[in-house]
Amino acid sequence: MAYDWYDANGYVAPGPSIGGWRDARRVLRGEASAELIETGATERLEALAEEVEAALTRTDDPEVIETLAALLEAARRAETVLILSDEVGRE
Numbered sequence: 516m517a518y519d520w521y522d523a524n525g526y527v528a529p530g531p532s533i534g535g536w537r538d539a540r541r542v543l544r545g546e547a548s549a550e551l552i553e554t555g556a557t558e559r560l561e562a563l564a565e566e567v568e569a570a571l572t573r574t575d576d577p578e579v580i581e582t583l584a585a586l587l588e589a590a591r592r593a594e595t596v597l598i599l600s601d602e603v604g605r606e
Contacts, residue, residue, distance in 0.1 A: 518601050520586075522593035528585065530599055535582035542570040542579060556598040563597065564590045 518530030531539060540552050545566035547559035557563055567587040574580060590597055 518599050520589040520593070521598040521600055523595040527593050527597070528589045530589075531582040531585065535578050536599075538576065538579050539570070539582040539586065542573045542583070543567070544570065551597065551599065555600070556596055558596045560590050560593055560597060 517532045518536060520527040520530045530536070543549075543552065543566060545562065547557045547563035548566045548570075550557040550559065551563060564587060567583050567590060571580060571583050571587075574583070
């Protein structure tokens with residue numbers, strides 16, 4: 516199972532795997548990252564991008580780097596809000 520990234524307009528990009536997201540969360544720091552981790556969404560897109568860039572310097576794990584790079588791209592592409600969805604309950 517994996518997640519997908521959405522914004523106010525719909526689908527943005529494929530999201531991380533469950534394991535990739537679990538591991539990436541360990542190196543994310545900051546208010547926007549915490550909001551995304553705790554609630555599954557954040558409107559602090561510029562702050563999130565900065566926090567993800569900083570997190571990329573704290574790991575050498577290839578899967579975490581791949582997950583963070585995809586998150587950074589999604590944060591830069593998103594408009595208004597970035598939402599992590601597993602699409603459970605979506606029809």
